[in-house]
Amino acid sequence: MAQRILDRLKETFGAKILETSSPSGDEVAVVARDDWPAVARFLRDDPVCAMDMFIDLTCADYPDRRERLEVWLRLYSIGHRHRVCLKTRVSAEDPKVPSLYDLWRGIDWFEREAFDLFGVVFAGHPDLRRILLYEGFEGHPLRKDYAAEKTQPLVGYREVPPTKVPPFGTAEGMPWSRR
Amino acid sequence: MGVEDRIRLPVRTEVLGGAEAAFATTRLDQLLGWARKYSLFMYPFATACCGMEFMAMSAPKYDLARFGAEAPRFSPRQSDLLWVVGTISQRQAPVLQRIYGQMCEPKWVIAFGTCASTGGFYDNYATVPGIDRIIPVDVFIPGCPPRPEQALDALMLLMKRIADGSARGEPILANGQVV
Amino acid sequence: MEDADIREEELELPAEPMTLNLGPSHPAMHGTIRIVAKLDGEVVVSADVQPGYLHRGFDKMAERGTWSQVFPYTDRLNYVSPILNNVGYALAVEKLLGITVPERNQYIRVVLGEFSRITDHLTNLGAVAMDVGAMTPLLWLLKAREWIWEILEEVTGARLTHSYVRIGGLAFDLTDTFRDRALALLPRIAEELDRSLDLLLENRIFIDRLKGVGVLPAAEAISYGVTGPMLRASGVDHDLRKTAPYLVYDRIDFDVPVGEVGDNWDRFMVRAEEVRQSSRIIRQALDQMPPAGSPIDVLDTRVILPPKEDVYATIEGTINHFKLVMEGIRVPAGEAYGYTEACNGELGFGVVSDGTGTPYRVRARGPCFANLAALGRMVVGMMIPDLIPTFGLVNMIAGECDR
Ligand code: SF4
Numbered sequence A: 001m002a003q004r005i006l007d008r009l010k011e012t013f014g015a016k017i018l019e020t021s022s023p024s025g026d027e028v029a030v031v032a033r034d035d036w037p038a039v040a041r042f043l044r045d046d047p048v049c050a051m052d053m054f055i056d057l058t059c060a061d062y063p064d065r066r067e068r069l070e071v072w073l074r075l076y077s078i079g080h081r082h083r084v085c086l087k088t089r090v091s092a093e094d095p096k097v098p099s100l101y102d103l104w105r106g107i108d109w110f111e112r113e114a115f116d117l118f119g120v121v122f123a124g125h126p127d128l129r130r131i132l133l134y135e136g137f138e139g140h141p142l143r144k145d146y147a148a149e150k151t152q153p154l155v156g157y158r159e160v161p162p163t164k165v166p167p168f169g170t171a172e173g174m175p176w177s178r179r
Numbered sequence B: 001m002g003v004e005d006r007i008r009l010p011v012r013t014e015v016l017g018g019a020e021a022a023f024a025t026t027r028l029d030q031l032l033g034w035a036r037k038y039s040l041f042m043y044p045f046a047t048a049c050c051g052m053e054f055m056a057m058s059a060p061k062y063d064l065a066r067f068g069a070e071a072p073r074f075s076p077r078q079s080d081l082l083w084v085v086g087t088i089s090q091r092q093a094p095v096l097q098r099i100y101g102q103m104c105e106p107k108w109v110i111a112f113g114t115c116a117s118t119g120g121f122y123d124n125y126a127t128v129p130g131i132d133r134i135i136p137v138d139v140f141i142p143g144c145p146p147r148p149e150q151a152l153d154a155l156m157l158l159m160k161r162i163a164d165g166s167a168r169g170e171p172i173l174a175n176g177q178v179v
Numbered sequence C: 001m002e003d004a005d006i007r008e009e010e011l012e013l014p015a016e017p018m019t020l021n022l023g024p025s026h027p028a029m030h031g032t033i034r035i036v037a038k039l040d041g042e043v044v045v046s047a048d049v050q051p052g053y054l055h056r057g058f059d060k061m062a063e064r065g066t067w068s069q070v071f072p073y074t075d076r077l078n079y080v081s082p083i084l085n086n087v088g089y090a091l092a093v094e095k096l097l098g099i100t101v102p103e104r105n106q107y108i109r110v111v112l113g114e115f116s117r118i119t120d121h122l123t124n125l126g127a128v129a130m131d132v133g134a135m136t137p138l139l140w141l142l143k144a145r146e147w148i149w150e151i152l153e154e155v156t157g158a159r160l161t162h163s164y165v166r167i168g169g170l171a172f173d174l175t176d177t178f179r180d181r182a183l184a185l186l187p188r189i190a191e192e193l194d195r196s197l198d199l200l201l202e203n204r205i206f207i208d209r210l211k212g213v214g215v216l217p218a219a220e221a222i223s224y225g226v227t228g229p230m231l232r233a234s235g236v237d238h239d240l241r242k243t244a245p246y247l248v249y250d251r252i253d254f255d256v257p258v259g260e261v262g263d264n265w266d267r268f269m270v271r272a273e274e275v276r277q278s279s280r281i282i283r284q285a286l287d288q289m290p291p292a293g294s295p296i297d298v299l300d301t302r303v304i305l306p307p308k309e310d311v312y313a314t315i316e317g318t319i320n321h322f323k324l325v326m327e328g329i330r331v332p333a334g335e336a337y338g339y340t341e342a343c344n345g346e347l348g349f350g351v352v353s354d355g356t357g358t359p360y361r362v363r364a365r366g367p368c369f370a371n372l373a374a375l376g377r378m379v380v381g382m383m384i385p386d387l388i389p390t391f392g393l394v395n396m397i398a399g400e401c402d403r
Helices: A003-016 A033-045 A107-118 B003-016 B018-037 B050-058 B093-102 B114-118 B148-163 C058-062 C068-075 C082-097 C103-131 C136-156 C178-201 C204-210 C218-224 C229-233 C264-288 C308-313 C315-326 C367-373 C384-394 C398-402
Strands: A017-021 A028-031 A053-061 A069-076 A083-090 A096-098 A121-123 B042-046 B081-085 B108-112 B139-141 C018-022 C034-040 C043-050 C334-342 C345-353 C359-365
Touching: A003 A017, A003 A028, A003 A033, A028 A033, A033 A069, A033 A083, A033 A096, A053 A107, A053 C218, A053 C345, A053 C359, A069 C345, A083 A096, A107 A121, A107 C367, B018 B148, B042 B050, B042 B093, B050 B081, B050 B148, B050 C136, B081 B093, B108 B114, B108 B148, B114 B139, B139 B148, C034 C384, C043 C384, C058 C068, C058 C359, C068 C082, C068 C359, C082 C103, C082 C334, C082 C345, C103 C136, C103 C178, C103 C264, C103 C384, C136 C178, C178 C204, C178 C264, C204 C264, C204 C384, C218 C229, C218 C367, C229 C264, C229 C345, C264 C384, C308 C315, C345 C367, C367 C384, C367 C398
Parallel strands: A028 A083, A096 A121, B042 B081, B081 B108, B108 B139
Antiparallel strands: A017 A028, A053 A069, A069 A083, C018 C034, C034 C043, C334 C345, C345 C359
């Protein structure tokens, strides 16, 4: 349905659109991080796309890839009733992505969330604080190499009898998946 | 020995005897316990899904008011029963501890639901594995969420223990200090 | 002698901006959230809304178990209407698997989902009434909610956390008495709602507290990604059940209430009207539903557990059961984004599979998070007491907002 958005993007940006696909009927376009703001702005302002509604911004971690953090931006058009997902990829060493703070108001919190949970740094975001976790939390828990059970308590624990009984250990770590 | 002795003797022992003095204190405790049992002022610390069942418990069908424990006090300083209802995240932990510290003695704590009791199935970086790690708890209610009947049962158990003096809040040790 | 004449401005004392901290455990705020408001007198100058006090690591936990083991976690996202979350997640995974569930299943999902929506709206309406000082509607509406929970319990076995929907199926079929009980219940709910609204809607205090307060213009709502009743109250006719129909919503006739100005009053009325529309949907769905005995699970042994008789009697059944339980449903590698209209707006699940029985990534896009983001903007210039009902009508459900 929204294939014409992908066509329109390819028409306008040519080789800058690195990949397009339609997994399970949702149109996806991948761009390099430097083109991220330009393409996003085009999606919003172009009358054919007119993506006036911001839906979601989040991230996924693929530690096997060189550019392991994949940022997803989902947009919707109230007028045309179509949606698209725009992606960009960055490495963990240099996780900087230009912020889209000015384009949609809703972006603010979602960028903070992606920063909080994945450590993607949105350059240009005026107030990039943690939002779901607390100041002083180290690391980014949704990265695959953060052990799920690694807590960072803010208050000291009281001495209580151990609550975990075998076969559950205290730190099982986090299997990436069941290969 | 005449009539005089029969009357006097018990009175003298009760007031002057060493062991019997303790007896007098116990009776006062019992009286207080009996009085406290029917006038619990609660502070609902409702955070998550269990709060819905907590609402149901206070609502017409289950009617917490039957037990004289329905009056919520919206300041911890005026309440003596802390209901911890729902998941306590690491970020929430200092807040809970502080609220417990603000309550005046005597005080009691009920952990409502599996999450409050043990962390539930949120065994990860974000949650406290049971609030007994941070504050003393008198009664744990299992269930995810517990049915209101279960919670009322726990309340009656607590009332019984208050009346016979076996429920005792203890001073909390946070970071090795008495708060 | 001249009249001592003091000009209006001289009377106004200069007020230092004051910072007021609400929450994270504030009895007047349902849900755990902290709002740090800068005040000038009683007027909010700016507000820093801080969610996150109920962050429980949904995404991380979803990556630990099998695809089916995510259902209990979805129950606890929006814990006022768990079935809608179950359905949302199931639809997303089914989209990735490329399967469609049988018709009876779709109707059951619609019926129970709409009941869930009613519980959510009733709770919200009651809570808002309580926020502005009316206790009785809350008690009445909670009573009605209790009735719904009873029939949901009859079907699913749990009052609140149902975990009823399965990928490609349902845990069980409806009970025999469900239809009659549901049809008998709808008028009682309507009556209870009308009775509560009668108390409120002509009450001067209630009107004054809600009308014209917390206006959110349509363009801003769209830009914030606000969805659901809140967006519709701002005058945008957008309901995924209509614009992108899923399940069998396209065969059902219902209206989407839309507000005019986007103030608290509109939000309240939209929700109240949605309760009535949900009853309409339930009635029609119960009528159109294929009779009991029609299949409710897809016919695919890779997705659906074999019947218990087979598990105990045949070796194929045993192995199949073991594989599905221990290794999980093998979802082909790829990704999908499934979106449904939950009671607060667009509930999206972005799922990524690496071809194994465990989700690689499950992203829950809870509507509350975006809706709440708009709160910081809506409360500017508002009196502090109005902040509470405004917050109430955003209907932040912490489980879904903080995940
Ligand atoms: S015990 Fe269950 S219902 Fe209660 S807060 Fe925890 S997850 Fe929610």
